[in-house]
Amino acid sequence: MNLEAVRAIYVFEMARTFRTLLQSIVSPVLSTSLYFVVFGAAIGSRIDEVEGISYGAFIVPGLIMLSVLVQSVSNASFGIYFPKFIGTIYELLSAPASFLEITAGYVLAAATKSLMIGLIILGTAFFFVDLQIAHPVWMITFLVLTCLSFSLFGFIIGIWAQNFEQLQLVPLLVVTPLVFLGGSFYSITMLPPVWQTVTLFNPVVYLVSGFRWSFFGMSDVALGWSLAAIVLFTALCIGVIWWIFRTGYRIRG
Amino acid sequence: MPAIVEIRDLQKTYDSGFTALKSIDLDIREGEILALLGPNGAGKTTLISAICGIVRQTAGHVTVGGHDTIAQYRGARRLIGLVPQEINLEPFEKVMNTVRFSRGLFGRPRDDAHIEKVLRQLSLWDKRDAKVIELSGGMKRRVLIAKALSHEPRVLFLDEPTAGVDVELRRDMWETVRKLQADGVTIILTTHYIEEAEAIADRIGIIAQGEILLVEKKAELMRRLGAKQMVIELQHPTERIPEQLAGYDLTLGKDGGSLVYTYDTQGERTGITKLLSDISAAGLQLRDVQTRQSSLEDIFTDIVRKDS
Ligand SMILES: Nc1ncnc2c1ncn2[C@@H]1O[C@H](COP(=O)(O)OP(=O)(O)OP(=O)(O)O)[C@@H](O)[C@H]1O
Ligand SMILES: [Mg+2]
Numbered sequence: 001m002n003l004e005a006v007r008a009i010y011v012f013e014m015a016r017t018f019r020t021l022l023q024s025i026v027s028p029v030l031s032t033s034l035y036f037v038v039f040g041a042a043i044g045s046r047i048d049e050v051e052g053i054s055y056g057a058f059i060v061p062g063l064i065m066l067s068v069l070v071q072s073v074s075n076a077s078f079g080i081y082f083p084k085f086i087g088t089i090y091e092l093l094s095a096p097a098s099f100l101e102i103t104a105g106y107v108l109a110a111a112t113k114s115l116m117i118g119l120i121i122l123g124t125a126f127f128f129v130d131l132q133i134a135h136p137v138w139m140i141t142f143l144v145l146t147c148l149s150f151s152l153f154g155f156i157i158g159i160w161a162q163n164f165e166q167l168q169l170v171p172l173l174v175v176t177p178l179v180f181l182g183g184s185f186y187s188i189t190m191l192p193p194v195w196q197t198v199t200l201f202n203p204v205v206y207l208v209s210g211f212r213w214s215f216f217g218m219s220d221v222a223l224g225w226s227l228a229a230i231v232l233f234t235a236l237c238i239g240v241i242w243w244i245f246r247t248g249y250r251i252r253g
Numbered sequence: 254m255p256a257i258v259e260i261r262d263l264q265k266t267y268d269s270g271f272t273a274l275k276s277i278d279l280d281i282r283e284g285e286i287l288a289l290l291g292p293n294g295a296g297k298t299t300l301i302s303a304i305c306g307i308v309r310q311t312a313g314h315v316t317v318g319g320h321d322t323i324a325q326y327r328g329a330r331r332l333i334g335l336v337p338q339e340i341n342l343e344p345f346e347k348v349m350n351t352v353r354f355s356r357g358l359f360g361r362p363r364d365d366a367h368i369e370k371v372l373r374q375l376s377l378w379d380k381r382d383a384k385v386i387e388l389s390g391g392m393k394r395r396v397l398i399a400k401a402l403s404h405e406p407r408v409l410f411l412d413e414p415t416a417g418v419d420v421e422l423r424r425d426m427w428e429t430v431r432k433l434q435a436d437g438v439t440i441i442l443t444t445h446y447i448e449e450a451e452a453i454a455d456r457i458g459i460i461a462q463g464e465i466l467l468v469e470k471k472a473e474l475m476r477r478l479g480a481k482q483m484v485i486e487l488q489h490p491t492e493r494i495p496e497q498l499a500g501y502d503l504t505l506g507k508d509g510g511s512l513v514y515t516y517d518t519q520g521e522r523t524g525i526t527k528l529l530s531d532i533s534a535a536g537l538q539l540r541d542v543q544t545r546q547s548s549l550e551d552i553f554t555d556i557v558r559k560d561s
Contacts, residue, residue, distance in 0.1 A: 008357025087341030096330040
């Protein structure tokens with residue numbers, strides 16, 4: 001194992017994060033605060049409670065997930081797209097490092113950044129609503145697993161993308177809609193039965209549901225399903241990345 | 254000297270269908286400086302990229318220090334430092350950090366003393382805290398070299414290290430390369446310039462259209478490159494070269510109307526003055542005298558013609 005390589009990539013990427021720390025953190029915090037104002041205060045004042053929880057508190061897990069998913073995908077995809085774009089990827093390809101080590105370095109760095117943002121948003125939420133976390137350990141577990149699995153997904157997008165438009169496309173056209181339609185701001189039991197079934201094909205539903213369970217002890221789908229979904233998604237991403245490095249897809253000529 | 258890099262039947266056909274390397278066989282000896290000389294598109298970069306793992310070879314094998322570059326890529330790549338042809342650097346990164354990164358990536362524990370040594374050697378120590386974007390082109394190229402040296406490679410590939418580098422810096426670069434050789438590093442560099450190969454290489458390989466046309470000791474090649482011919486046109490054709498001139502490397506030109514003298518411009522004396530007086534002494538009258546020198550191009554076409 002070339003753990004030095006993992007560390008070198010991680011440290012290098014984290015240095016980039018800290019160089020741009022303010023902009024990395026200001027914008028998610030600001031947009032989350034806006035969500036609280038709009039959804040929590042304006043709309044929430046007309047919705048009393050969802051399953052016994054004030055609407056403002058109910059949307060907190062969804063809001064955190066929204067930021068964490070978007071951040072994970074965009075951090076990790078940019079992290080590997082950038083070396084490809086400016087040509088420094090030659091160094092990664094010529095290094096005595098395996099695909100696992102290179103991926104680990106980039107994905108851990110991206111996941112760390114989105115975890116930090118997730119926690120900061122959680123902290124911000126306490127300013128707006130009364131919040132209790134029923135299962136803090138599970139909460140952190142879900143958060144970490146989500147950061148990791150979607151950073152893996154982002155890493156794939158970064159390798160697949162051949163220009164900046166494609167890089168932006170997936171977070172914008174895939175991730176954001178999936179999160180909005182994934183029960184972030186409502187319980188899926190509020191939907192008509194047909195749509196409830198359709199929604200079950202959305203992987204984000206399982207994440208949000210499990211994550212919300214760790215806060216309030218109640219969920220749309222069983223906890224086991226949430227865990228299974230996240231593990232499956234992670235395994236799928238690792239499989240794709242393994243294939244990418246084996247075939248050199250879009251990185252090795 | 255044992256070979257530190259062994260290339261056997263290395264072939265590369267790009268996805269576009271273009272065959273950039275036909276079948277390369279080459280041994281690179283430990284401790285030597287090998288210059289790969291060849292025109293644009295010859296396959297120099299492709300060859301280096303295949304050895305270093307940047308492109309996948311279509312067929313063949315390469316070993317570095319006895320490690321197969323595919324089956325035992327870790328062992329092989331640990332020994333290799335690569336300075337690419339293009340200046341590929343993170344623009345907003347500090348020099349020190351980017352060099353430190355390279356060392357870690359190659360599995361070496363952090364060692365700032367070594368990095369300081371490398372940066373000083375390349376006159377970059379003063380710039381260690383500068384961002385890459387603030388450096389001149391020549392400095393950036395040296396940063397690339399520093400990155401490649403950061404993990405103490407045994408084999409260093411320099412892909413056109415002196416492209417776009419001024420004369421003074423070019424000499425500095427050659428000096429650096431010689432010092433590395435003195436430290437036992439094997440160096441392979443590509444270039445378009447004969448003078449450059451002449452200045453630093455021990456052996457020179459000529460590559461064109463994906464094939465290595467020849468690999469020779471520099472002295473040998475320079476002798477061939479340095480060969481000059483003098484065509485001596487005669488007033489009256491002669492049937493054979495007179496006895497008195499047998500000691501010269503002479504051939505009879507077309508219809509006996511001229512004599513062609515081949516000599517070495519690098520030799521101590523060319524023997525021209527003596528030849529000319531000996532020709533008169535032999536009773537031949539001169540009409541005109543021309544000289545021509547074989548260029549690298551001549552040698553290329555020569556070799557290619559012999560090939561086919
Ligand atoms: N990714 C690629 N896909 C298809 N063809 C390529 C690719 N890269 C290089 N080639 C072709 O392979 C040939 C060799 O290219 P290479 O870059 O190895 O030449 P070179 O000897 O380094 O030339 P130069 O002196 O200009 O750097 C060229 O004809 C080039 O067009
Ligand atoms: Mg080249």
